[in-house]
Amino acid sequence: MNYLFVFFIPVFIYLLNSYIIKNKYLLNFSGETHQKFLGTKKTPLSGGIFLILFLSIIFIEKDIIIFIFFIFIFILGLFSDLKILSLPSRRLFYQFILIILFVYFSGINTISTRIIFIDYALQNYYISIFFTTFCLIILVNGTNFIDGLNGLVLTYYLIVIALLYKLNLFTGINFSDFNALYFSYLLFIMVIFNLFNKFYLGDSGAYLLGLLIGYILIKMHIFNPDISPFFVVLLLWYPCFENLFSIIRKFKLGKSPVIPDNRHFHQLLFYFLKKKFKFSSLACNNYSSIIINLYNFFILFFGSYNIYNTQLLIILVLINILFYTIIYLKLLNFKYKI
Numbered sequence: 001m002n003y004l005f006v007f008f009i010p011v012f013i014y015l016l017n018s019y020i021i022k023n024k025y026l027l028n029f030s031g032e033t034h035q036k037f038l039g040t041k042k043t044p045l046s047g048g049i050f051l052i053l054f055l056s057i058i059f060i061e062k063d064i065i066i067f068i069f070f071i072f073i074f075i076l077g078l079f080s081d082l083k084i085l086s087l088p089s090r091r092l093f094y095q096f097i098l099i100i101l102f103v104y105f106s107g108i109n110t111i112s113t114r115i116i117f118i119d120y121a122l123q124n125y126y127i128s129i130f131f132t133t134f135c136l137i138i139l140v141n142g143t144n145f146i147d148g149l150n151g152l153v154l155t156y157y158l159i160v161i162a163l164l165y166k167l168n169l170f171t172g173i174n175f176s177d178f179n180a181l182y183f184s185y186l187l188f189i190m191v192i193f194n195l196f197n198k199f200y201l202g203d204s205g206a207y208l209l210g211l212l213i214g215y216i217l218i219k220m221h222i223f224n225p226d227i228s229p230f231f232v233v234l235l236l237w238y239p240c241f242e243n244l245f246s247i248i249r250k251f252k253l254g255k256s257p258v259i260p261d262n263r264h265f266h267q268l269l270f271y272f273l274k275k276k277f278k279f280s281s282l283a284c285n286n287y288s289s290i291i292i293n294l295y296n297f298f299i300l301f302f303g304s305y306n307i308y309n310t311q312l313l314i315i316l317v318l319i320n321i322l323f324y325t326i327i328y329l330k331l332l333n334f335k336y337k338i
Contacts, residue, residue, distance in 0.1 A: 005182060010189050013050055017199050020044045026081060026202065045081045045202025047154075047190060048074050051209060054186055058178065066215070069102040073140070073211050077204030088258035095140060099211070100133040108132060108218040113229050114310050135240075136214045142239030143210030144203060145246060149266050151195045152289045153206065153239070157213055158187040159297050160235050163304045164220065173224055178216050195286070210239065230313035234303045237320050238296055245324070265324065266292060268331035276334075 020026060026044045052074045059067035076094055079085035085094070103109055109128040112119055122128040147153040165180035167173045193199055201209065217232045233240075242265060247257040255261070266288055273284040299316060306312050 006185065009186060010192075013189060013193060014198075016049070017044065017046055017193065020046050020049075020199075043197055044199050045204065046199045047194070047201035048077060048204030048206075048208050050186070050190060050199075051205055051212070054183075055208075055212070065105050066102075069098065069105070070208060070212065072098050073102075074204050074208045077202065077207035080203040088256075088260070092137075092141075092258055095137055095207075096133065099136050099140070100129065102211070103129055103132045103136065106215065108215060108222065110135065110218065110221075110229075112221075112225065132218070136211060138240050138243050139214045139236055140207050140210035142236075142241075142243035143213070144206035145242050145264055146239050146266060147201050147206045148264060149270065149285050149289050150197060150200075151191050151286070152266055152292060153201065153209070154187055154191045154194055155289060155293045156238060156296060157209060158184060158191060159293065159300060160213065161187060161216075163235070163300055164216070167304060167307070173220075173227070178219075227307050228310040228313050230310050230317060231303060231307045234313050234317055234320075235300060237317050238292075241321055241324060245328070263332070265328050265331070268328065268335055271335050272331050 021042065021044055026046055026049075027042060052070065055067060055070050059070065073095075076085070076091065076098065080091055085091055109125070110132045111122050111128055113122070118131075122131060143153060146156070161180050161184045165184055168180060194201075213236070217235060221227060221229055221232055246264065249263070250257045250259070250261070269288045269291065270284045273279050273287055274281070279287065299320060303313060303316055
């Protein structure tokens, strides 16, 4: 890794973030408790800015079309952060338009799931476009959903990218034309700043990060079709299942799936730690993030040694879903005495 890059990234983030705070740009004025437990009005929603600037270095010469779509998804999230586009259903509509065009122009439509009847349907080009679009929308919004504790989503994706770098380093697998080592370092620095409440991702950062991770992993599978697609599913199980589970429980409660609430897994875990053990909010935030990411690290790390074993990977995904559901119901019962 270039030593200039190592020095430049934290200094640049610190200086730019200080400038944003000084000029009161993108400050977190929402005070919405479903988004941040440690939110302060002096914390900027600037994480997406650092990501888009990093991506400009990577993509502006290699693939300007891809970069333009990253800019558009960033702007969509930015409009949400600025309350210019506050209606969730409208944001979802614009997401659909942007992402289906992104899939079409990038050529990353999914063609294999190792599930016979789905693969048969995916032979139709347009069905594969819509299927990939649906998966990316679930991922993008799932990424936004789990961005509710400092360090949670950034650390999760740091684990994912670090595991991809491990695969590339020790097995020679070329998962994309993306520099995983540099990206891992960027995420690591962002985790540190995020943990100390220096910035939040905001919708702009969460949308962009989710779409970027999805793009990287689909490209990995395209470059390495022998790798089980369920390895990708395993790597993304948490944000995707968080979103799908949220949709199901909201429908069951007769609520709109696009309206945010405070019943996500990490929020219930935070509440449990705070009420049960009387920890401070900062401690509850850190412990909740550590517990969730430690569990995922061991599961994903084990999965990274079985990237061709579809049956085992499916079992791991199902174990995650079962474990999540059981713990979620226990945490929900603790909070609401159901």
